[in-house]
Amino acid sequence: MLVTLIAAARGSSLLDARFGDDRPLDVAGWQALERAVPALLPLAAAELRYCSPTASSRQTGVALGLAPLSQLALRDCDMGRWQGMTLQEVTLREPQAVEAWLADPRSAPHGGEPLLAFVSRVGGWLDTRPVGEDGRVVAVTEPSVIRAALLYALRVPPHAYWRTEVHPLSVLSISGGPGRWSLRVG
Template identity: 85%
Template sequence: MLLTLIAAARSSAVLDTRFGDDRPLDAAGWHALERAIPVLLPLAAAELRYCSPTPSSRQTGDALGLAPLAQPALRDCDMGRWYGMTLQEVAAREPAAVEAWLADPRSAPHGGEPLLAFVSRVGGWLDTRPLEGEGRIVAVTESSVIRAAMLYALKAPPQSYWRTEVHPLSVVSLSGRPGRWSLRLG
């Protein structure tokens, strides 16, 4: 099976990215998406097409002709009381909590989902995809979900999450089957 993950087009400037950001695409996101459509359009031939429940993922998927089915398991990490705030805002209010969150993947000082639970949720979704063999799946989701999927697939240490960047409209492919995923580049 080949699973292609597409990072949703941007919905805000990087410094204005908020935990649980559920805003629709901004003008720059639409412009970048229009430029990327010719390259990404062939992905619409996938047998199964999914997206996270956010407006930016849905809009990206629809613009690519995917008509994706929303998957709650592909939602961003639940950030509890930090929802809607930027990392800079949270760090100014709760510096010790942010430090604990970044240092311990089992911690959830925000009252939401710990990093390890988030990675496990995304990995559980990967491992329950229904196609075997040469089937193709495409999913549009937040960059954070793609980072979690890569961490799960590579069985990388949790701190690797903080050292991985996935930009809007990036494409990452995973091949394999439940419990045996490989990162596929190129």
């Protein structure tokens, strides 16, 4: 099976990125998507097409001609009481909690989902995808979900999550199946 994950076009500037951001695409996001459509359009040929439930993921998927099915398992990490806040806002209010969250992948000082649980949830989605006749799956989701999928597929330590960048409209392809995923470059 080949799973291709596409990072949704942006719904806000990087400086205004908020935990659990569900805003629709902004002007810059639509413009970037318009430029990317020709290169990403062939992915719409995949038999199985999904997206996270956020507005930006749905809009990106529709613009790419995917007509994607929304999947709760592809939602961003549950950030509990930090939901809707920027990292800067949270750091000003709860500096020790942010430090604990970044240092320990099992911690959830925000009352939401620990990083390890998030990675496991995304990995569970990967491992349980049905395989269509063409063996291809495509999904549009948040960059954080793609980072989690990368960690799960490669079985790298959780701290690698903080050292991985995924930009809007980036594409990650992994192949294989449960317990035997490989990164595909190119």
